Amino acid sequence: MTAQIIDGKAFAATVRGQVADHVARLKSDHGITPGLAVVLVGEDPASQVYVRSKGKMTVEVGMTSYEHKLDVDTDEADLLALIDRLNADPAVHGILVQLPLPGHLDEALVINAIDPAKDVDGFHISNVGLLATGQKAMVPCTPLGCLMMLREHHGSLSGMTAVVVGRSNIVGKPMAQLLLGDSCTVTIAHSRTKDIQEVTRRADIVVAAVGRPEMVTGDWIKPGATVIDVGINRIDAPEKGTNADGSVKTRLVGDCHFDSCAEVAGAITPVPGGVGPMTIACLLANTLTACCRANGLAEPEGLTV
Numbered sequence: 001m002t003a004q005i006i007d008g009k010a011f012a013a014t015v016r017g018q019v020a021d022h023v024a025r026l027k028s029d030h031g032i033t034p035g036l037a038v039v040l041v042g043e044d045p046a047s048q049v050y051v052r053s054k055g056k057m058t059v060e061v062g063m064t065s066y067e068h069k070l071d072v073d074t075d076e077a078d079l080l081a082l083i084d085r086l087n088a089d090p091a092v093h094g095i096l097v098q099l100p101l102p103g104h105l106d107e108a109l110v111i112n113a114i115d116p117a118k119d120v121d122g123f124h125i126s127n128v129g130l131l132a133t134g135q136k137a138m139v140p141c142t143p144l145g146c147l148m149m150l151r152e153h154h155g156s157l158s159g160m161t162a163v164v165v166g167r168s169n170i171v172g173k174p175m176a177q178l179l180l181g182d183s184c185t186v187t188i189a190h191s192r193t194k195d196i197q198e199v200t201r202r203a204d205i206v207v208a209a210v211g212r213p214e215m216v217t218g219d220w221i222k223p224g225a226t227v228i229d230v231g232i233n234r235i236d237a238p239e240k241g242t243n244a245d246g247s248v249k250t251r252l253v254g255d256c257h258f259d260s261c262a263e264v265a266g267a268i269t270p271v272p273g274g275v276g277p278m279t280i281a282c283l284l285a286n287t288l289t290a291c292c293r294a295n296g297l298a299e300p301e302g303l304t305v
């Protein structure tokens with residue numbers, strides 16, 4: 001194995017430390033405590049785990065966490081009414097509605113009901129437009145975390161070729177915008193891309209956000225390139241045995257086949273311990289940024305683009 005492992009877990013702890021320091025100063029100098037509201041509709045077990053760990057880290061950095069768990073068959077009107085209340089609540093600086101939503105709810109309608117200034121996911125059309133035009137926006141957490149790791153590893157990204165595999169609104173597209181903003185030459189690949197390995201093999205940076213376990217293998221990667229693995233996939237791991245209830249144990253893997261990619265790449269993010277922890281750290285950073293903007297105070301440095 002030759003690739004350097006980019007330790008997202010350690011980097012995320014550093015970012016959370018910076019957030020915590022700034023939060024402590026907001027409290028002591030201005031009497032302000034940033035607040036993050038997380039809305040979860042339904043009882044998807046994976047989402048519940050994720051929401052719990054976000055809540056825990058929110059409190060650890062000194063912020064207030066508001067969790068709203070709604071029934072899986074909640075009416076759209078009730079969800080929109082909750083968002084209105086959170087928009088109007090001065091103690092809430094950030095609002096996150098956990099995605100995906102149950103099928104009867106219109107995701108775009110719900111997201112665009114959030115006050116863009118409190119949209120710490122950066123999914124509101126105003127923030128999407130601001131990012132695309134190079135203006136100050138709330139930047140989606142996962143791509144922001146990826147960019148921070150790339151900047152930390154490379155310094156400047158200017159002139160590098162980057163291929164983003166995946167074109168979703170929450171990862172692929174904003175990732176491409178951020179790389180473009182840092183003057184990379186950017187290609188977005190997707191399920192209709194022809195000869196995709198040829199495309200990725202030309203890249204200095206490959207960001208994989210496809211949702212297909214271990215799809216990107218070492219032969220997709222140019223020797224020495226940097227690989228950012230966004231994928232979070234839970235797959236069966238019969239080698240780990242069975243749970244008490246007889247079900248087979250599972251493990252997390254990325255969208256990249258770690259061992260074969262790491263033989264070729266210059267640097268790679270692991271799963272777990274790569275992009276995931278950075279996503280949560282950036283969510284807290286965005287909440288802090290939103291709180292500072294709401295109060296007309298100086299923003300933290302190095303935590304936004």
Ligand SMILES: NC(=O)C1=CN([C@@H]2O[C@H](COP(=O)(O)OP(=O)(O)OC[C@H]3O[C@@H](n4cnc5c(N)ncnc54)[C@H](OP(=O)(O)O)[C@@H]3O)[C@@H](O)[C@H]2O)C=CC1
Nearest residue numbers: 142166167168171190191209210211230231232275276279
């Ligand atoms: N670490 C983190 O914090 C986060 C991780 N994730 C993970 O990232 C991954 C991607 O998430 P998300 O963007 O929401 O996923 P989506 O399912 O919304 O998008 C997947 C994208 O991958 C493309 N794709 C699918 N199959 C192929 C293929 N065979 N070849 C090339 N492209 C393909 C799709 O192309 P097309 O558009 O043509 O269908 C689509 O654009 C998932 O594993 C998810 O769990 C997501 C959010 C946060």
Ligand SMILES: Nc1nc(=O)c2c([nH]1)NC[C@@H]1CN(c3ccc(C(=O)N[C@@H](CCC(=O)O)C(=O)O)cc3)C=[N+]21
Nearest residue numbers: 096097098099100121141232272273274276277279280
């Ligand atoms: N509105 C909204 N915003 C999101 O940002 C959002 C969302 N909805 N829906 C779901 C996805 C997924 N996502 C993850 C974030 C962190 C980890 C994470 O910290 N993962 C750990 C492992 C956790 C484990 O062991 O299960 C790691 O990669 O090391 C994973 C997944 C954010 N998402």
